[in-house]
Amino acid sequence: MSTMSRxxxxxxxxxxxxxxxxxxxxxxxxxxxxxxxxxxxxxxxITSGGMMSLPKQWTIAPWESAWSTAQVGVEATGLKPYxxxxxxxxxxxxxxxxxxxxxxxxxLTKWTFRGATILFGLxxxxxxxxxxxxxxxxxxxxxxxxxxxxxxxxxxxxxxxxIGFSTLYFRNYYAAFPTELVRAAQIDGAGFFRIFWRIxxxxxxxxxxxxxxWQFTNIWNxxxxxxxxxxxxxxxxxxxxxxxxxxxxxxxxxxVHFAGAIMAALPTLLVYIVAGRYFVxxxxxxxxxx
Amino acid sequence: MSLSETANPRGSVVDRLRDALPKLVLxxxxxxxxxxVYGFIAFTLYLSFTDSRILxxxxxxxWHNYENLFRIRAWDTAVSNLVVFGVLYITICCVLGLLLAIxxxxxxxxxxxxxxxxxxxxxxxxxxxxxxWKWFLDPGIGIEAVVRGWGxxxxxxxxxxxxxxxxxxxxxxxxxxxxxxxxxxxxxGLRGIDSEMMKAAQIDGASTFALYxxxxxxxxxxxxMSAFVVLAHMAIKSYDLVIALTGGGPxxxxxxxxxxxxxxxxxxxxxxxxxxxxxxxxxxxxAIIVPYxxxxxxxxx
Numbered sequence: 283m284s285t286m287s288r289x290x291x292x293x294x295x296x297x298x299x300x301x302x303x304x305x306x307x308x309x310x311x312x313x314x315x316x317x318x319x320x321x322x323x324x325x326x327x328i329t330s331g332g333m334m335s336l337p338k339q340w341t342i343a344p345w346e347s348a349w350s351t352a353q354v355g356v357e358a359t360g361l362k363p364y365x366x367x368x369x370x371x372x373x374x375x376x377x378x379x380x381x382x383x384x385x386x387x388x389x390l391t392k393w394t395f396r397g398a399t400i401l402f403g404l405x406x407x408x409x410x411x412x413x414x415x416x417x418x419x420x421x422x423x424x425x426x427x428x429x430x431x432x433x434x435x436x437x438x439x440x441x442x443x444x445i446g447f448s449t450l451y452f453r454n455y456y457a458a459f460p461t462e463l464v465r466a467a468q469i470d471g472a473g474f475f476r477i478f479w480r481i482x483x484x485x486x487x488x489x490x491x492x493x494x495x496w497q498f499t500n501i502w503n504x505x506x507x508x509x510x511x512x513x514x515x516x517x518x519x520x521x522x523x524x525x526x527x528x529x530x531x532x533x534x535x536x537x538v539h540f541a542g543a544i545m546a547a548l549p550t551l552l553v554y555i556v557a558g559r560y561f562v563x564x565x566x567x568x569x570x571x572x
Numbered sequence: 573m574s575l576s577e578t579a580n581p582r583g584s585v586v587d588r589l590r591d592a593l594p595k596l597v598l599x600x601x602x603x604x605x606x607x608x609v610y611g612f613i614a615f616t617l618y619l620s621f622t623d624s625r626i627l628x629x630x631x632x633x634x635w636h637n638y639e640n641l642f643r644i645r646a647w648d649t650a651v652s653n654l655v656v657f658g659v660l661y662i663t664i665c666c667v668l669g670l671l672l673a674i675x676x677x678x679x680x681x682x683x684x685x686x687x688x689x690x691x692x693x694x695x696x697x698x699x700x701x702x703x704x705w706k707w708f709l710d711p712g713i714g715i716e717a718v719v720r721g722w723g724x725x726x727x728x729x730x731x732x733x734x735x736x737x738x739x740x741x742x743x744x745x746x747x748x749x750x751x752x753x754x755x756x757x758x759x760x761g762l763r764g765i766d767s768e769m770m771k772a773a774q775i776d777g778a779s780t781f782a783l784y785x786x787x788x789x790x791x792x793x794x795x796x797m798s799a800f801v802v803l804a805h806m807a808i809k810s811y812d813l814v815i816a817l818t819g820g821g822p823x824x825x826x827x828x829x830x831x832x833x834x835x836x837x838x839x840x841x842x843x844x845x846x847x848x849x850x851x852x853x854x855x856x857x858x859a860i861i862v863p864y865x866x867x868x869x870x871x872x873x
Contacts, residue, residue: 299675299678299680300680302675303675303676303680303686306675306690307686307689309748310689310690310692310748310752311689312708313693313701313705313708313748314692314704316704316707316708317704320707329712329713331713331717331718331720331721332721333707333708333713333714333715333718382600385598386597386598386601389594389595389597389598390598393594395594395595399869401602402869403865403866403869404605404609404610405601405605406865406869407609407858407861407862407865408605408609408610410805410857410861410865411609411613411854411857411858412808412809412850412853412857413809414830414833414834414850414854415612415613415616415850415851415853415854416608416609416612416616417833417834417837417850418615418616418619418628418837418843418846418847418850419611419612419615419616420608420612422628423608442604442608443608445601445604446605449601473593474590474593474594474597499695503696503697503698503699505697505698505699505812505815505816506811506812509815510834510838520697520699520812523699523700523703524699524703524815524816527703527706527816536707536713540703540704540707543699543700543704544700546697546700547695547696547697550695550696550697551692551695551696553695554692554695555688555692558691562691562756565694565753565756566756566757566760
């Protein structure tokens with residue numbers, strides 16, 4: 283009885299609430315809307331003050347141009363080769379850092395030793411340092427390794443600085459995994475790798491997804507390392523996109539820029555839409571632990 | 573273990589190997605962190621006391637680079653920009669994030685869907701965000717042109733071209749990107765609050781406002797702490813967004829420490845000064861992160 287009268291008296295408040303929520307939806311979606319509609323209209327419609335309107339004349343020419351003919355830096359290659367660079371860079375870097383992170387998390391929780399927490403703390407601090415602090419020595423190191431200005435060089439850099447977070451994820455996940463199971467397997471004579479492979483790994487699905495998504499998003503979206511350690515032909519997507527937009531020669535083709543920006547955003551956006559739950563979990567685990 | 577070693581020397585090698593295996597697995601990571609994190613920090617720290625210009629060089633100059641750094645106008649601009657940006661960015665993100673979390677915590681229909689919309693910018697690269705806002709805020713084609721097109725001929729919004737206001741456009745874009753994330757952190761905090769306590773207060777006749785002010789928000793302290801640490805550390809590291817949105821301009825109006833470090837080290841060939849600026853960035857972040865990590869890791873025990 284009382285709940286009925288309450289809900290009806292709250293009606294106007296509910297309406298305002300939903301209105302506010304909808305308003306914020308518009309706020310967050312507006313830039314995406316701007317990017318999408320303007321990537322589908324001829325340049326003249328944008329420069330004549332029509333940024334907010336739907337295209338009068340729909341066209342996919344800006345997309346074609348951004349993908350294969352736009353001037354990026356000195357060459358008119360479009361963004362395609364750089365998109366491929368990013369894929370070639372991101373796949374091994376994600377796989378390696380996740381694998382090493384899983385093993386580290388396993389050791390740090392199930393084979394723990396004196397000083398493990400301090401070690402983990404030192405590892406974790408490495409996730410948060412401003413990478414400006416490592417740019418100069420890393421440039422030299424990549425030179426010494428013969429990897430300067432190459433995609434393998436970028437893979438290496440992302441692997442190295444990705445270990446911290448992947449270890450964090452697996453450590454916190456395995457900490458909640460019953461240690462008795464591990465001990466029991468040990469008594470049965472199972473060794474280090476066998477226990478990992480047969481007992482820990484089969485139940486690591488969710489955290490592996492979280493970790494892969496986090497690493498994928500971070501590495502795909504990276505700009506600083508890409509800008510510092512790549513050459514013209516090894517640039518990742520973010521760097522090439524920035525070059526496309528900032529290049530001062532000729533007419534600014536806003537529609538092509540928007541199309542390129544969506545291309546750079548699409549992989550991570552798709553992952554977010556398909557596996558948003560895991561993405562959020564990764565974000566939270568990276569900040570509020572436990 | 574030592575007994576079995578003496579009893580069975582052949583087994584002992586295997587035993588010892590088995591005992592060492594976990595550490596052996598961990599050792600590449602230890603080596604990597606020792607070299608690529610702490611070794612590199614030490615290297616850059618050392619460079620900040622040398623006369624390095626275009627390449628690292630090892631002539632010791634003491635505090636010279638630091639003294640010079642604080643005399644450079646652009647560094648001054650970068651630091652004060654970071655303060656303005658950091659304070660506004662953290663405050664607005666927290667207020668907006670808290671507001672959205674409270675709004676979403678009212679048993680909303682389609683909450684998951686709305687949350688997805690609020691949070692998606694977090695999946696984008698700062699470069700993409702920067703480009704979208706760069707053209708959206710551009711007076712020639714963006715909102716200024718659009719509103720004028722609607723008939724308000726004198727409408728002006730040219731902050732991005734204005735030296736005194738350009739830094740606020742970076743706040744606008746950065747808040748757009750991260751506020752949904754802060755919302756998610758606060759929402760998780762809200763969901764962890766004991767609902768019995770809320771009900772009791774409601775029965776006692778507390779208004780919704782008082783309920784939040786007195787009971788809910790004080791309990792969100794841990795979420796506030798985490799949000800602050802994450803946002804502060806993101807603010808200090810901001811580089812991509814500034815590059816994509818304003819390129820540090822107009823002039824040096826939106827220079828921040830991260831862009832300063834990059835340009836002094838790699839384009840102006842003042843590596844010693846660049847290294848010194850990186851050290852200051854590290855110290856600032858360490859002052860925030862170290863106590864946080866310390867408390868988080870101690871709680872675990």
